[in-house]
Amino acid sequence: MTFYDRADELDALEMAFESAGHAFYVVYGRRRVGKTELLKEFCADRPYVYYLAAQEAEPRQREKFVTQVADHFDDRVPAVDGWDDAFDYLGECVAREQCIVVIDEFPYLVAENESLPSYVQSFVDEQLQETESMLVLCGSSISTMESEVLGHESPLYGRRTGQVDLEPFSFREARDVIGYDLEQAVESYAVTGGTPMYVTLFDYTYTLGENIKSEILSPTAVLYNEPEFLLRTELRNPARYMSILEAIATGHTTPNEIAGATGIGSGPLSKYLQTLRRLRLIEREVPVTAAQKKSKRSRYGVADEFLRFWFRFVEPNRSSIEEAPQVVFEGTIEPALPDHVATxxxxxxxxxxxxxxxxxxxxxxxxxxxxxxxxxxxxxxxxxxxxxxxxxxxxxxxxxxxxxxxxxxxxxxxxxxxxxxxxxxxxxxxxxxxxxxxxxxxxxxxxxxxxxxxxxxxxx
Structure with missing residues (x-):
């Protein structure tokens, strides 16, 4: 995927690496927002170890990590009994050569061993601080990154020298990618939002309608099941969350309206809404003249344009899309698109x-x-x-x-x-x-x- 923009984030990472002393950065944000591409762009032409964690057993995770480190430093792969040994070995390596060490999808490691932040803390305090090297922890699970890495209760609290909370592209930033004139660009942004992966999936030599049909309404397309996949990676039982998102996307924006549309009581609903806000899937809005925390005139909106489009047009029409996507587009989506774009x-x-x-x-x-x-x-x-x-x-x-x-x-x-x-x-x-x-x-x-x-x- 072509790398776009992110100049401020790149500058911050580069300055941290070039400055005297060690650096410990935390990079996090929603899935598909471009964290990995940012880090690959940053690491290019610099000495680095890049380890992408996977959802697998802890011994296998540790073995792959140590192998990645040894390969970079042209060492024989050492035998390690635990993460303390693994980080001791990493400390020996970065002490003799300035290097960037990226651990991507760090939450997968924490899921297998909740003590891992403590091992990283020891590595930062006892070894990394004595070097010119840089450690970057990256993750898509915002809840895990905020609690296990950035939170007050985390052993790593106060250790980071900087962080990048990577957001989707604004419309202005996405204009570099969207190959339409302004009117069509606004319409296209109302469908893809600013998530880099979604924006770059569209072929702007085709019309917006053609892109919607090929990249979203086709059951074989990546975006056809994307929101459901995202929710399943964050939530054990996403069904109720999906019904809430669909209710909000179809115009039920107050708590009472959402409760009526979903049949979820106000008590449980409040917890579901808090979780969706923490995952940055919805936003709570109050009138700009009102106090943010005290106002009772709150409304909720889906925080991402693509999710808003999907839950308004795709999720309620899945059965029909499977049978006749062209009919759904012409009869349901196309007539309602101007109203959707207006928001x-x-x-x-x-x-x-x-x-x-x-x-x-x-x-x-x-x-x-x-x-x-x-x-x-x-x-x-x-x-x-x-x-x-x-x-x-x-x-x-x-x-x-x-x-x-x-x-x-x-x-x-x-x-x-x-x-x-x-x-x-x-x-x-x-x-x-x-x-x-x-x-x-x-x-x-x-x-x-x-x-x-x-x-x-x-x-x-």
Missing amino acids: TFESVCQEAVWELIRRGTLEPYSRVGRWWYGEDEVDIVALAPQDDRLLLGECKWTTTPVGYGLVDDLLEKADAVRWGPGTREEQYVLFSKSGFRDGLRDDLGEEWLLFDLDDLAETL
């Missing part, structure tokens, strides 16, 4: 707002999000508490140009947003897929910014 477009516009703030096109704001109360909702609200300034914006993924009706509607909603003093300053921004009615830009004051797709393309 993604809001996220893309939020990215644009942050970029406009960084550029100075917009004045500084410290928080950007959505706002709702009762029936009223505003797609983008940004807060500048120090300056009593508020930004309100709408994002329209429609086939008709935006006119004065949306302007009047946003002004009316602005009065319902209770935040700041009565003398607060208000700014407005409109994003429209199909542009604006003639004369609208000229009729609005300096406090209004209008962006069509050409403007958005330039911004991003």
Whole structure:
């Protein structure tokens, strides 16, 4: 797979390795997000030992690890009785030659021996610290990495010299990969999301519909069962979690709505939602003007665009897809795709707002999000508490140009947003897929910014 972007993460790893003294980095993130590709890119042209752990018995894991180390240092493979011996041997090797040691899928080792973090701690404290070498622990099980490596209770707590929490590509980052114009790129991103593996699976010489049918709706395609596979690697009994994700993806976003759609009681549901949040599969959102922890107006959303697409269109239609994928695409997916993309477009516009703030096109704001109360909702609200300034914006993924009706509607909603003093300053921004009615830009004051797709393309 071609390596894209990740310049900041590469710079951090390279600086850590080149700096004086040892380095101990932790790299983690969801599956398919590109951790292994990042580490391979980092290790290229540098001395390294790369060990990819597997789900197998502990003696076999240890044997493969020691063999990998010995091969790099042109040694005979030593006999070791336990992980303490294995790390003692590794310590002898890295003491005589600066080297990067990568242990990928570290959680697989912990699953076979829960004492492994203690062995690594001894290695870091007693041997690695006396060298110029670097240890990198990498893992896809976020829960294991956060508890067994980064957590307060872990023997390794406080030992790391840095960490990389690798996130999926933002839309702006994914644009380097997506070979469509901006409108089609937004539509494609609404299907694949920013997970590098998913984005690079599409062939952008084909239409989006052709890619959906060949890479998602085909029972032999990698993405056809991908979400179910991901859940099974993290959860013993994923059935209820899948029903929750399907409920959220199909529009049931409050706890009461999710409970009604799944039949799961509020007590158990709360624990399931916490687990899905910990795995970064869903996000809890509250109105941007509300307190994150205290607000009872929470909504949940699927945290990944591909998972949202899959649980909305694929999971509910599996039987039909097996028999007639073309019919499912033309009758179910294609008509509903604009509505699905509209949600993604809001996220893309939020990215644009942050970029406009960084550029100075917009004045500084410290928080950007959505706002709702009762029936009223505003797609983008940004807060500048120090300056009593508020930004309100709408994002329209429609086939008709935006006119004065949306302007009047946003002004009316602005009065319902209770935040700041009565003398607060208000700014407005409109994003429209199909542009604006003639004369609208000229009729609005300096406090209004209008962006069509050409403007958005330039911004991003």
